[in-house]
Structures are given as C-alpha cells and as structure tokens.
Amino acid sequence: MKSINVALIGCGFFGQQLALAFQKSGAILVGVSDLDQALAEQLANKCHCKMYDKFDHLLAMEKPDLVLIATYNNTHFKLAKQALKANCAVFIETPFTLNHIESYKLIQLAEEQGKALFVGHLLRTLPGLQKVKTLLSEQALGKLTVVRANRQRWIDSQKNEDWWKNNIQLTGGKLLHEIHELDLLCWLLGDVESVYAQATNRAHLEYPDNDDIIQVLLRFKNGIFSSLEMGTAYRLHKWDITIHGELGSLLINFFTSTITLTLAIGERQQFNLYDEFEADLSLREHSKGVQKYNQVKATCPFWLSRATEIEAQRVVDDMRAEQKSLLSEQIHNAVCVAVAAKKSILQGTRIQVKYC
Numbered sequence: 001m002k003s004i005n006v007a008l009i010g011c012g013f014f015g016q017q018l019a020l021a022f023q024k025s026g027a028i029l030v031g032v033s034d035l036d037q038a039l040a041e042q043l044a045n046k047c048h049c050k051m052y053d054k055f056d057h058l059l060a061m062e063k064p065d066l067v068l069i070a071t072y073n074n075t076h077f078k079l080a081k082q083a084l085k086a087n088c089a090v091f092i093e094t095p096f097t098l099n100h101i102e103s104y105k106l107i108q109l110a111e112e113q114g115k116a117l118f119v120g121h122l123l124r125t126l127p128g129l130q131k132v133k134t135l136l137s138e139q140a141l142g143k144l145t146v147v148r149a150n151r152q153r154w155i156d157s158q159k160n161e162d163w164w165k166n167n168i169q170l171t172g173g174k175l176l177h178e179i180h181e182l183d184l185l186c187w188l189l190g191d192v193e194s195v196y197a198q199a200t201n202r203a204h205l206e207y208p209d210n211d212d213i214i215q216v217l218l219r220f221k222n223g224i225f226s227s228l229e230m231g232t233a234y235r236l237h238k239w240d241i242t243i244h245g246e247l248g249s250l251l252i253n254f255f256t257s258t259i260t261l262t263l264a265i266g267e268r269q270q271f272n273l274y275d276e277f278e279a280d281l282s283l284r285e286h287s288k289g290v291q292k293y294n295q296v297k298a299t300c301p302f303w304l305s306r307a308t309e310i311e312a313q314r315v316v317d318d319m320r321a322e323q324k325s326l327l328s329e330q331i332h333n334a335v336c337v338a339v340a341a342k343k344s345i346l347q348g349t350r351i352q353v354k355y356c
C-alpha cells in the first residue's frame with residue numbers, strides 16, 4: 001500500500017486531533033511545527049516524530065506528501081501557498097481562507113501544481129450526511145422548495161482578550177469561523193445567487209466586533225430559498241437543517257444525531273449521523289448542555305475526534321486511490337457566500353455572490 005507522509009503546522013486544539021487521526025488512518029506523521037515550540041515539542045514526543053521550529057525547514061527536510069494546516073484562520077492562505085509551491089498536497093482546516101480571492105488563488109495554484117487541496121469540512125464525511133446527499137441527488141424530495149438551518153446556542157464571553165478566537169481580524173468573524181452549516185447548504189443545494197444578511201451583538205458587549213446574532217437569507221441559482229440563523233445569544237439551543245421539497249422533508253437534527261425523511265405519501269425513515277453508537281451518543285450528550293468546546297484549553301468531545309478520524313481516513317484513502325475527494329469539491333462556495341453575507345451586513349442590501 002502506498003505510504004503517505006504527512007506534516008502538520010499548528011499543534012493546538014485541533015492540530016492535535018488531526019495528528020492523531022491521520023496516524024490512526026495509516027499515514028506517517030513525519031514532522032510538526034508551531035509558533036509555540038513547547039507545544040510542537042510536546043506533540044512531536046507524543047506522536048514520535050520530529051519537531052521543526054520553522055515551517056520552511058519542515059517542508060525542505062521532510063518533503064511530505066501532504067501538509068495539514070491547523071493554524072489561525074488568517075494564516076491559512078500564506079501557509080497553503082508555501083506548501084503547494086513545495087509540491088505538497090494540502091489539507092486546510094476550516095475556514096478555507098478569509099476571502100474568495102484567496103481561496104480561488106489556492107484552487108488555481110493546486111491545479112497548476114497537480115496537487116490535491118482538501119478543506120476540513122468534516123461533517124460532509126459522516127455517513128448520515130452522505131446519505132442525505134445521495135437522497136437529494138436521487139430526487140427523493142422531488143423539487144426542493146425551502147431550507148432552514150440553525151446553529152443557535154448560548155456561549156458565555158471568554159475572559160481572554162488575547163485569545164485569537166476573540167479577534168475578528170484573525171478569525172474572519174463567525175460566518176467564516178463557524179462555516180460548517182453554510183458549507184452544508186452550499187454542498188447539498190448548489191450555487192447561491194444572492195444573499196441578504198443582518199447581524200448584531202446584543203449580549204457579548206465586551207467584544208464589540210463579536211456578533212452574537214446572525215441572520216442570513218439565501219437565494220440559490222436553482223430557485224431554492226434558504227435561511228441560516230446562527231449565534232451565541234440564544235438561551236434555547238437549536239442545531240439543525242430542515243430541507244423541504246414537493247414530496248416531503250428531511251430533518252438533519254444534530255442534537256439527536258438523527259436524520260428523518262418524511263414523505264407526503266406516509267413513509268418515514270430515520271437514520272443516524274454516525275451509525276456508531278458511541279459517537280452518536282456523544283453528540284447527543286454534548287449538544288444540549290453548556291457549550292464547552294470553542295474555549296481556551298478545551299478538550300475534544302468524542303463525536304468531534306471520531307469525525308476527525310473518519311475525515312482523515314477519507315483523505316488518506318482518496319490520496320492512495322488518486323481520486324477526487326468530496327473534501328476537494330465545491331470548497332470555494334461557502335467562503336464566497338460568507339464574504340457576500342458580510343458585505344450585506346455592512347451595506348444593508350442584498351448582495352450578488354461573486355465566485356472569483
């Protein structure tokens with residue numbers, strides 16, 4: 001079997017998950033690097049690989065097949081460019097980049113270099129969401145009419161002004177930093193034509209830039225209407241996507257880790273997001289409680305580390321088979337829509353989505 005040598009830049013909360021998941025998937029972790037050398041050293045010891053204080057040394061010495069990027073969002077573009085130019089395939093954590101021009105440039109560069117470019121949209125790789133994709137492509141709901149997505153929870157302000165996740169210049173803001181549902185809408189439904197969005201900060205005033213209520217209205221090129229409501233000012237939690245069609249509806253419920261297909265003719269089918277008892281249970285247990293992830297020094301819940309393993313296996317299998325990955329398709333779209341939504345919030349008008 002073809003061996004895949006992997007290097008990691010960014011050894012924080014999620015970089016650590018990626019390192020373990022890729023090792024478990026049969027890839028060989030050859031080196032890690034981080035601005036925080038102690039953190040990189042710690043991970044290198046745990047994973048029995050080398051630590052490099054400079055990313056360019058890591059690339060030059062190890063010549064990895066694949067580079068994993070799990071650094072601050074605003075650094076993804078520069079590091080990915082460097083890795084692609086060094087002839088490596090690249091896996092970038094979400095969000096892909098902070099704007100559509102950067103993501104377009106990376107896609108072009110990857111094509112020129114003949115290298116794969118993956119974005120860590122891990123929800124796409126879960127068995128339940130794969131089944132949703134198949135059901136929609138088989139027209140199980142007939143013509144789609146309207147879709148509603150919600151990612152609503154309460155999160156207390158983090159009392160750490162220096163933390164990069166509180167700095168909108170580094171994260172790009174919530175529409176990009178928490179891009180998973182927007183990505184699922186784009187991946188499942190097609191290209192978005194235009195967007196109207198509004199946002200405000202009602203309950204997290206310590207961080208003036210940190211909108212805690214975001215409402216987005218999307219009009220797709222194929223005529224579907226959709227909405228996305230997200231934020232951290234919601235005392236009653238909700239995390240789901242409902243897809244309505246002429247023949248029935250599909251409810252993706254992240255709280256119960258289930259997907260329910262209900263057809264107007266009276267048939268009903270239910271399946272789980274993971275199809276693995278422990279992972280489905282972990283998601284259920286974590287969903288409704290106080291949100292503990294996305295905090296400084298957070299530990300990773302099992303459902304998320306298991307999703308990372310499923311995703312890593314997918315990337316390694318696709319690289320071995322030299323086949324186009326579902327983590328490489330339509331990776332640009334959600335960034336383009338997020339950029340248009342941010343512009344709409346600023347201008348107060350509907351914005352056409354630009355794809356390059």
Ligand SMILES: NC(=O)c1ccc[n+]([C@@H]2O[C@H](COP(=O)([O-])OP(=O)(O)OC[C@H]3O[C@@H](n4cnc5c(N)ncnc54)[C@H](O)[C@@H]3O)[C@@H](O)[C@H]2O)c1
Pocket residue numbers: 009010011012013014015033034035036039069070071072073075093094095120121122164177
């Ligand atoms: N897919 C998901 O569900 C998911 C979950 C969590 C985080 N993420 C993404 O993973 C990335 C990392 O997030 P995190 O939670 O691990 O943050 P983190 O703060 O725990 O880790 C980030 C690490 O990157 C390092 N770093 C930053 N810039 C660097 C540079 N230029 N060179 C070398 N090292 C650099 C920092 O020192 C830090 O150790 C982010 O893009 C985040 O959005 C995705």
